[in-house]
Amino acid sequence: MNNYSLARSSNVIERIPVFIISGFLGSGKTTLLNRLLSHAPQSAVIINEFGATPIDQQLLREHKVPLSTLVGGCLCCQVIGSLTPLLKNLRMAWDSGDRPFERVIIETSGVANPEPVLDILLRERWLAARYSLQGVIATVSASMDTDHFDYFPEAQAQIAWADTVVMTQTDLATAEAIAKLDARLSVLAPAATRLTAVQGELDHNALLNLPNKFRRLRNTELPELPDHGFSSITLQLEHPLPWERMQKTLEYLIAHYPKQLVRVKGMVYTPGQNQPLLVQGGAGRLYPATRLPVRTSDDGVGRLVIITQGEVKGLAEELMTQLRSHNV
Numbered sequence: 001m002n003n004y005s006l007a008r009s010s011n012v013i014e015r016i017p018v019f020i021i022s023g024f025l026g027s028g029k030t031t032l033l034n035r036l037l038s039h040a041p042q043s044a045v046i047i048n049e050f051g052a053t054p055i056d057q058q059l060l061r062e063h064k065v066p067l068s069t070l071v072g073g074c075l076c077c078q079v080i081g082s083l084t085p086l087l088k089n090l091r092m093a094w095d096s097g098d099r100p101f102e103r104v105i106i107e108t109s110g111v112a113n114p115e116p117v118l119d120i121l122l123r124e125r126w127l128a129a130r131y132s133l134q135g136v137i138a139t140v141s142a143s144m145d146t147d148h149f150d151y152f153p154e155a156q157a158q159i160a161w162a163d164t165v166v167m168t169q170t171d172l173a174t175a176e177a178i179a180k181l182d183a184r185l186s187v188l189a190p191a192a193t194r195l196t197a198v199q200g201e202l203d204h205n206a207l208l209n210l211p212n213k214f215r216r217l218r219n220t221e222l223p224e225l226p227d228h229g230f231s232s233i234t235l236q237l238e239h240p241l242p243w244e245r246m247q248k249t250l251e252y253l254i255a256h257y258p259k260q261l262v263r264v265k266g267m268v269y270t271p272g273q274n275q276p277l278l279v280q281g282g283a284g285r286l287y288p289a290t291r292l293p294v295r296t297s298d299d300g301v302g303r304l305v306i307i308t309q310g311e312v313k314g315l316a317e318e319l320m321t322q323l324r325s326h327n328v
């Protein structure tokens, strides 16, 4: 009997905990992940960016964690096929190495519906035997009008699938806006644990050790979300441009196309400075740009990723025309 139990227990495969961080474009996923990795560096990270040019990894580059990037589409549709092989490779590295990480954290793109990712983790037998879905976290910006839930079904789905909702950017929001969002979240995710983070700071132990919740698998009779109506383009800036010009142009476009221009991010160069500037905008505002340290792999070409609801070309052309104009 004893031998039998021993033999059984030696066949038990240790499962690696997986956390998913979702949340709408610009809602603070990477900022949260960045802080989380300072507290929990033994993590392998997968980031998915809707735009074709990876920008988020610039923020995470100080962390020496295994980092994989899936770009140029959304993890819930265009690049979903890459997830299983990626997780299989990570698992094989984990098995053959000396347990090189303790968990996997997946940051989905800001327009992803997390459900297909959950579906893979829970239904794919090989993965389900080797990974355990530990937490589905969604960030939601308090500075964004709650209207965005009505415009973007993806934003609702992210909240609905989350077992922990982290309200971010509360320092940029009025008490009234926070109360309005709170009320909306009570309807969208009544059972979810609620946390608040400013610049990604919160009780990270609490976030990683929340009790595992019961999960429903997909009810295949439910209608799928409609195709994303988002487009993205990467603009290359071959020559350095004065920051003042870029700032005015971006502020102008963000203010004039609040519903259409949903996200701007990039790494750009300014005259006389080797250190690139990390540019971030969305939710109707341009965030303060920050200088990044110089890296040998930097090629001196600025790249701005813009994500629009609907067609992107017209707005990209307007942006380039204004950047080239010396009147701004």
Ligand SMILES: Nc1nc2c(ncn2[C@@H]2O[C@H](COP(=O)(O)OP(=O)(O)OP(=O)(O)O)[C@@H](O)[C@H]2O)c(=O)[nH]1
Binding pocket: 023, 024, 025, 026, 027, 028, 029, 030, 031, 032, 056, 109, 110, 168, 169, 170, 171, 172, 197, 198, 199, 200, 263, 265, 280, 281, 287, 288
């Ligand atoms: N003031 C303030 N800014 C924040 C906070 N959290 C994030 N930000 C800023 O918001 C901008 C967007 O944050 P990210 O973490 O890149 O958002 P994201 O959800 O990863 O963005 P995508 O991956 O493009 O969807 C950045 O400029 C952050 O510095 C916060 O709590 N307060």
